[in-house]
Amino acid sequence: VSSILPSAVNELIEVLSKLPGVGPKMASRLAFYLLQKGKDDINQITDAILGITQSLRQCQKCGLIAENDLCPICQSQTRNEHQICVVEDSLDVVAFERANSYQGVYHVLGGVLSPIDGIGPEQLRIEQLMARLVEHQECEIILALNPSLEGEATADYLKDEIMKVNSSAVVTQIARGLPMGSDVEYADPTTLVRALEGRKEF
Amino acid sequence: VSSILPSAVNELIEVLSKLPGVGPKMASRLAFYLLQKGKDDINQITDAILGITQSLRQCQKCGLIAENDLCPICQSQTRNEHQICVVEDSLDVVAFERANSYQGVYHVLGGVLSPIDGIGPEQLRIEQLMARLVEHQECEIILALNPSLEGEATADYLKDEIMKVNSSAVVTQIARGLPMGSDVEYADPTTLVRALEGRKEF
Numbered sequence: 001v002s003s004i005l006p007s008a009v010n011e012l013i014e015v016l017s018k019l020p021g022v023g024p025k026m027a028s029r030l031a032f033y034l035l036q037k038g039k040d041d042i043n044q045i046t047d048a049i050l051g052i053t054q055s056l057r058q059c060q061k062c063g064l065i066a067e068n069d070l071c072p073i074c075q076s077q078t079r080n081e082h083q084i085c086v087v088e089d090s091l092d093v094v095a096f097e098r099a100n101s102y103q104g105v106y107h108v109l110g111g112v113l114s115p116i117d118g119i120g121p122e123q124l125r126i127e128q129l130m131a132r133l134v135e136h137q138e139c140e141i142i143l144a145l146n147p148s149l150e151g152e153a154t155a156d157y158l159k160d161e162i163m164k165v166n167s168s169a170v171v172t173q174i175a176r177g178l179p180m181g182s183d184v185e186y187a188d189p190t191t192l193v194r195a196l197e198g199r200k201e202f
Numbered sequence: 203v204s205s206i207l208p209s210a211v212n213e214l215i216e217v218l219s220k221l222p223g224v225g226p227k228m229a230s231r232l233a234f235y236l237l238q239k240g241k242d243d244i245n246q247i248t249d250a251i252l253g254i255t256q257s258l259r260q261c262q263k264c265g266l267i268a269e270n271d272l273c274p275i276c277q278s279q280t281r282n283e284h285q286i287c288v289v290e291d292s293l294d295v296v297a298f299e300r301a302n303s304y305q306g307v308y309h310v311l312g313g314v315l316s317p318i319d320g321i322g323p324e325q326l327r328i329e330q331l332m333a334r335l336v337e338h339q340e341c342e343i344i345l346a347l348n349p350s351l352e353g354e355a356t357a358d359y360l361k362d363e364i365m366k367v368n369s370s371a372v373v374t375q376i377a378r379g380l381p382m383g384s385d386v387e388y389a390d391p392t393t394l395v396r397a398l399e400g401r402k403e404f
Contacts, residue, residue: 015247097206
């Protein structure tokens, strides 16, 4: 950002550099890329950004970002409502759906517990999850939070809460282990420990 | 991009993933980052993008992106007009100005010769550079193009053209060598050859 550039360009660079994963260098490049574009291309981008400010909400059941009160998955008659996969955010649901093998439903927490960032149980969609569990006495809750410290702590917390509300629920967690295509040689120690713990008869 | 997400979100991800340096993963993250933002933040971003579509032009003299017919540098009375630093684009000017030591003026070519991409001399601001050289019989042209194959080829071409128009002009090129803070050990062979060629008495 420099005083020799037009203020509109400096402002754009400043705004872009606040986006996650976009540093000042990339912000400059993006700004000059946009400068080379015509008004139509620019309007396409701004229209797309403004498009998400309109009529989007969270699915009232699972919390997935949705156009209507219920997301397509919760609306579907073919999904197994007795299997609820708990994830951190909507993109995790997209990842599971892309894998195209899970037939249950989801619950989007909206993050993980993180006291440092001021995120306690009230900031997440935990109460809504418990409400769903009361409805379905017999169900499996699949915990699919990210394998981070916060994710694991949140999983522990959820397990306790679920047991309080519905002691007949089965709580499972997706496996930790070596991702496909990876190398044992380069795997981190924690992953190897988890992979060993999770070993199965072959 | 998935059918379970609202179409507005899918569209935004698609548009963002076309930006340079933004892959599909980063586009998804950016889209969900924007989804969490309020209307004010979103409007700030779109306003900043739309801001550059208004009243920006190239400096009539040097080609730098500018608000007026002349950029602040070409308007300045204190810059040495007999020293013209030729760069590829406006961001290169910003880099030199940040270094805060050059007192001459600039000429922004708008790229480098690249026959494969259909960029010949007519696509660059070469004619405008020659016009400036006719005005100043005694001058130094400092070639500061990127040290790439195309940059070097463009520098060779420019040197020939400059000599045709103004044989009393002095054409120089900024030094190639080891960047500050780098390691001889990790320097690529071409850089080392250039650094050797450019050695000076110590």
